[in-house]
Amino acid sequence: MNEDEAERLASRVALLASDSGEAEAAGRAVGQLAVRMGLTGGDLRDIVMRGTAQSSDNRALEDAYRAMRRERDKLLLEGAGLRQALTKARASAQMGRLLGILGLVVAIAGAAYVWLGSSPTPSGASITSDLASGVVGLVHVDSALVYARADRSAALVMALHSGDRVIVRRMVWNRLVQWAEIEVGGQVGYVPAADLHLM
Numbered sequence: 001m002n003e004d005e006a007e008r009l010a011s012r013v014a015l016l017a018s019d020s021g022e023a024e025a026a027g028r029a030v031g032q033l034a035v036r037m038g039l040t041g042g043d044l045r046d047i048v049m050r051g052t053a054q055s056s057d058n059r060a061l062e063d064a065y066r067a068m069r070r071e072r073d074k075l076l077l078e079g080a081g082l083r084q085a086l087t088k089a090r091a092s093a094q095m096g097r098l099l100g101i102l103g104l105v106v107a108i109a110g111a112a113y114v115w116l117g118s119s120p121t122p123s124g125a126s127i128t129s130d131l132a133s134g135v136v137g138l139v140h141v142d143s144a145l146v147y148a149r150a151d152r153s154a155a156l157v158m159a160l161h162s163g164d165r166v167i168v169r170r171m172v173w174n175r176l177v178q179w180a181e182i183e184v185g186g187q188v189g190y191v192p193a194a195d196l197h198l199m
Contacts, residue, residue, distance in 0.1 A: 008033060010064035011071035022075065137168040137180060137196035144196070146189035150179035157189040166191075168198060 013030055034043075139160045147154040150172045160166065166182040171193060173179070178193040 007064055007067045011068040013068075022079075135168045136199045137166045137182060138199055139164040139166070139195060140197045141195045144191050146182065146184075146191050148189060150174040150177075150181070150190040154190075157187060158184070160184070160191065160195075166196070168196065 013026075034040075039047075139162055142162050144160040144164075146157040146160060148157055149155075151174060164184075166180075166184040169181045169183055169188070171178055172181055172190065179190045180193045180196050181188065181190055182196075
């Protein structure tokens with residue numbers, strides 16, 4: 001066994017006292033190194049026993065100890081670098097997923113805004129159809145709700161029933177829905193045009 005082999009063996013043996021993960025790896029490394037060097041378990045025991053019996057100022061032991069510390073420091077630095085690289089890779093992957101989801105949400109919201117906001121008939125003021133004075137509309141559904149504006153979220157004015165007659169003043173579009181501006185009993189309101197039959 002030459003000096004270089006002895007130094008490597010000593011470095012691996014010293015790592016047996018490290019943390020559990022490093023100690024387990026060091027144990028396998030000692031076994032593989034001993035097999036390559038042709039050492040038996042008894043040989044390893046003798047080496048350890050001889051080492052403990054030697055004086056602490058033994059030059060070879062000090063060199064082996066320093067080599068072991070250099071090897072340990074190198075392994076610790078490599079492990080820390082790998083852990084840091086893995087953490088960065090995971091953070092980058094997670095950020096990429098979040099950005100992808102955010103981009104998808106923005107794209108969907110933009111498409112919805114364009115589809116709803118740029119409709120050719122977005123409001124009641126944009127397209128109206130004036131009717132001749134005195135056009136009569138006949139309610140042909142069981143119940144037709146009359147709103148203060150051409151919008152289902154507006155305040156309710158009244159409810160009409162099947163067979164009721166109203167004066168239709170004009171037709172108005174709002175958000176792809178056609179409304180009839182009606183007059184009944186001196187009150188003006190809006191009802192979905194689909195609920196009326198013009199006479």
